[in-house]
Amino acid sequence: MKSDINISALTPVEKINGLYFKRDDLFRPFSGLKVNGGKLRQCIHIVQSSKPNEIVTYSSMNSPQLGIVSAVGKHFGIPVKYLVGGSRDTEYLRLARGQGAEIIRQKPYRENYLFSQAKKISLPGSLLIKSGIIQPSMLAEQIDITSEQIMNLPDEIDTIVVSCGSGLTTLGLIKGISRYGKKVKKIWLISTAPDRREFIQDEIRTQKINSNIPKLNFYSLYDNGNFDYNLKKTFSIGDICFHPRYEAKTFSWFIQNNKFIKNKTLFWIVGSEIL
Structure with a gap:
């Protein structure tokens, strides 16, 4: 089964007002469709x-x-x-x-x-x-595919903020940081689904990721009592409009509730609205 789509092509990192964004939403290989992302x-x-x-x-x-x-x-x-x-x-x-x-x-x-x-x-x-x-039978491959996207992160990044649903993207980030010797010290997991920390820790051991593992900070929007998956939220920075059910909720919560250092923090965009 052949395809001319290069899934290893690196999506860009952009800097807006002192904040970095990994634009995995710009992986958009199908002409005429907005379907995109990791x-x-x-x-x-x-x-x-x-x-x-x-x-x-x-x-x-x-x-x-x-x-x-x-x-x-x-x-x-x-x-x-x-x-x-x-x-x-x-x-x-x-x-x-x-x-x-x-x-x-x-x-x-x-x-x-x-x-x-x-x-x-x-x-x-x-x-x-x-x-x-x-896909459980291909989990190691899936983690490796995401880990490759870490390669073009600037060396000054020490904190990554990511929406956490299945935990797969988070595992890819952890492996990529270890694999490519990045200086990231902390990953903020903002959860929009049931808590996947146990799954993530189990897979870190299974995948034998043994070095340069960043600290994982966790906050659950899903468990805070007011979370509604189907309720859309509008949030944008610069010309980036975040997914109304995922990053719009997680990134706006993080920015409003946490102290963070500009020029050292990266927001990982798993994907944007496909409609």
Whole structure:
């Protein structure tokens, strides 16, 4: 399965008003689509490596995973079956259908149930992509792919701020800092999902990341009692408009509630709005 997409190409680091931004949202290889980011890079690798006859996946009806997996399936000419709960239509569902995905409604719509149903309809030759585009059988490869993006971080960076959902991006950052000898001392994980710190620590040991590991600071928006995934927030710095369900919430919280040093802090943009 061939593709002219270079998933190892480094996305730029930009500096705005003394703050650094890793622009992984500028990984946007599909002409005419806004689908972008580190999760897209991961999905392309998983599909290319697996060479499936079809893709089966599932998520919330408001997840950008809808657009990402559907666009990758269309690019490689692979049918996509997408399980979601509920009965409403959303912009993400319309995007997925526009890329040729078959939408399969389920009740109830809890993640564990969607996963069990996705396994039931997966056939020999199917690729089942889990929610969050984290593939246990390829986890080491996924971590390595993200770790490469650390290479062009300026040496003065000592703090990285990142939205934490599945924990996969965080693991890539930790491995990249260790692998390329970067001087980052601290990573702030701002969580928009259940706490993944135990998973992250387990994988640090499993992946044998033994040196130059930064301190992990953690704050959970998910557990603060007021978090609503579906509620959009508008937040921008310079000409960067952050994803309304992820970075807009995490970065605005961090800037409003923490002291940090300009010229030494980098905000890692996993992806921007795909609509």
